Amino acid sequence: MGNSTNSKVGLEKNDVLIITQQDNINKSLQKGPIFVEMGAKWCHACKSTKPILEKLAVEYRGKAIIASADVDQSPELRKYFGVNYLPDCFVIVGIENGKYVYMQKDGKVSTDRSQARMIGLNGTNDEQMFEKIIDLALVQDGKDKSK
Numbered sequence: 051m052g053n054s055t056n057s058k059v060g061l062e063k064n065d066v067l068i069i070t071q072q073d074n075i076n077k078s079l080q081k082g083p084i085f086v087e088m089g090a091k092w093c094h095a096c097k098s099t100k101p102i103l104e105k106l107a108v109e110y111r112g113k114a115i116i117a118s119a120d121v122d123q124s125p126e127l128r129k130y131f132g133v134n135y136l137p138d139c140f141v142i143v144g145i146e147n148g149k150y151v152y153m154q155k156d157g158k159v160s161t162d163r164s165q166a167r168m169i170g171l172n173g174t175n176d177e178q179m180f181e182k183i184i185d186l187a188l189v190q191d192g193k194d195k196s197k
Contacts, residue, residue, distance in 0.1 A: 065107035067117040083187035
């Protein structure tokens with residue numbers, strides 16, 4: 051763990067996992083669902099998600115991983131996930147036949163990320179929307195937020 055935000059991979063002191071490659075995601079999935087925010091330092095809306103991610107990381111510690119990736123530092127992740135707009139958030143609950151399985155807003159799972167992505171910010175209910183999807187992922191994973 052490093053104190054620098056330039057650290058390749060690791061937990062910041064706020065418990066938000068900084069990811070730079072798919073392997074970071076794959077290893078984290080062994081512990082449970084992973085909420086991923088794809089952003090960039092220059093993106094104003096992405097800066098607004100940072101305190102939300104930090105709060106979620108504390109709230110879901112030990113139950114779900116809250117992660118962030120900078121698309122400029124990890125262009126291969128940007129390409130793999132087809133990120134065109136920022137911030138682009140999604141919850142991965144597993145891997146099926148070599149493809150990520152994503153939690154949709156309606157509680158169903160899909161290997162089609164376009165059905166499960168949250169693009170941009172919607173205002174005051176972003177945090178509640180993120181919590182709802184993470185909670186659905188925890189139910190899918192057989193966990194409960196309160197445990």
